Amino acid sequence: xxxxxxxxxxxxxxxxxxxxxxxxxxxxxxxxxxxxxxxxxxxxxxxxxxxxxxxxxxxxxxxxxxxxxxxxxxxxxxxxxxxxxxxxxxxxxxxxxxxxxxxxxxxxxxxxxxxxxxxxxxxxxxxxxxxxxxxxxxxxxxxxxxxxxxxxxxxxxxxxxxxxxxxxxxxxxxxxxxxxxxxxxxxxxxxxxxxxxxxxxxxxxxxxxxxxxxxxxxxxxxxxxxxxxxxxxxxxxxxxxxxxxxxxxxxxxxxxxxxxxxxxxxxxx
Numbered sequence: 678x679x680x681x682x683x684x685x686x687x688x689x690x691x692x693x694x695x696x697x698x699x700x701x702x703x704x705x706x707x708x709x710x711x712x713x714x715x716x717x718x719x720x721x722x723x724x725x726x727x728x729x730x731x732x733x734x735x736x737x738x739x740x741x742x743x744x745x746x747x748x749x750x751x752x753x754x755x756x757x758x759x760x761x762x763x764x765x766x767x768x769x770x771x772x773x774x775x776x777x778x779x780x781x782x783x784x785x786x787x788x789x790x791x792x793x794x795x796x797x798x799x800x801x802x803x804x805x806x807x808x809x810x811x812x813x814x815x816x817x818x819x820x821x822x823x824x825x826x827x828x829x830x831x832x833x834x835x836x837x838x839x840x841x842x843x844x845x846x847x848x849x850x851x852x853x854x855x856x857x858x859x860x861x862x863x864x865x866x867x868x869x870x871x872x873x874x875x876x877x878x879x880x881x882x883x884x885x886x887x888x889x890x891x892x893x894x895x896x897x898x899x900x901x902x903x904x905x906x907x908x909x910x911x912x913x914x915x916x917x918x919x920x921x922x923x924x925x926x927x928x929x930x931x932x933x934x935x936x937x938x939x940x941x942x943x944x945x946x
Contacts, residue, residue, distance in 0.1 A: 720799060721789045731790070731805070740782035742813065742937070750912075751777045752939060772912055774904065774919035774930045778817055779937035780809040783908055787936040791907050795841045803841075806935050807848025814903065814933035818853040821931070822900040823861070827918055828887070830864040845935060846905040855903065861893050862918060887918050889925035898926040909937040 718725060719732035726732040731739075745757040747764035749771070754764075781787045790806060793799035811818065826842035843859055850857040865888045889897055902922050904915055909932065919930040 720793045720802065721786045731786075735786050738784070738786045740784055740787075741809070742779055742781060749776060751779055751937065753782075772916050772919065773923060774915060774932050776817060777909060777912070777915070777932040777934070777937070778814045779909060779934045780806070780813040781936050783910070783936040783938045791841075791936060794844070795907060800839065800844055803844040804848050807845045808852055810845060810905075810933055810935055811849045811852035814849070814931075815853075817903050817931040817933055818849070818855050820901055821853075821855045821903040823896075824850055824853075824855050824857045824903050824905055825861045825918075825922065826857075826859060827904060827906040827914060828862050828864045830866070842906050845907060849905060849933070858893075858896060861889060861896055861902075862921060863888055863890060884917060887921040889921055894925045897922060899928050901929045902927045902931070904930055904932045906932070906934045907936070909934045911938075 717727070719735055721735040721738075722732060724732050724734075742751065742753050745754040746752055747754065747767050748761060749763050749767035752764045752766060754762075783791075790802055794802045794806065824846045826840060826846040828842075829840045846857050846859070849855070864886055866886050904918055904922070906915055909915060915932045915934075919932070922930045
């Protein structure tokens with residue numbers, strides 16, 4: 678019995694293949710035309726911009742954090758108080774982690790960048806933000822054994838499709854050469870969003886929410902970890918993560934974020 682396809686079927690199969698190729702080429706051409714017709718807009722002011730989503734005017738408005746700052750919390754000082762001088766916040770309420778560093782203050786432009794990355798699928802912003810973080814955290818990264826992003830609960834990760842902290846950490850890994858361990862820390866229970874909660878509520882909300890799995894503890898033990906997140910506000914989330922890593926016998930935990938809240942109503946020293 679001859680089971681070879683009929684000529685008409687073979688022709689139809691070739692036509693379908695050619696049609697798929699044409700569709701792919703058309704899709705690529707349409708996307709290219711759209712990119713040309715609709716230039717990239719600044720994520721903050723919506724003006725056309727060449728490059729990474731922030732125009733020169735808005736870039737100039739970003740308040741990059743540079744010395745002098747608190748060696749423990751990374752809070753900028755108004756003036757240089759001398760070497761090893763801690764901020765009042767670090768003295769009165771020291772965190773579980775050893776040091777924190779941030780690239781910028783959490784102001785209007787930084788907030789727009791963070792929200793675009795986190796909620797609007799603007800993963801194209803991660804390379805620039807991650808490079809700024811790598812520069813701000815060079816001191817921590819030079820001493821680090823691994824990067825660990827603050828994890829999402831699997832339900833939130835499923836709905837959001839990606840973890841913004843992981844996206845930033847991947848850029849930092851490429852910039853620094855420090856190995857990323859995405860699965861080292863897990864969020865073992867869902868938590869309420871921290872927006873709108875006071876300091877005590879934030880701490881209670883994330884208490885016991887993070888854990889190093891038993892099969893990952895040997896990976897953490899004795900290692901110096903840099904914990905990566907997008908924003909540091911009260912510090913409750915990164916503090917809870919640091920405690921979980923220290924329970925797994927991490928030698929030290931530092932924190933690196935894109936932006937941190939600076940309370941301008943309080944004296945920095």
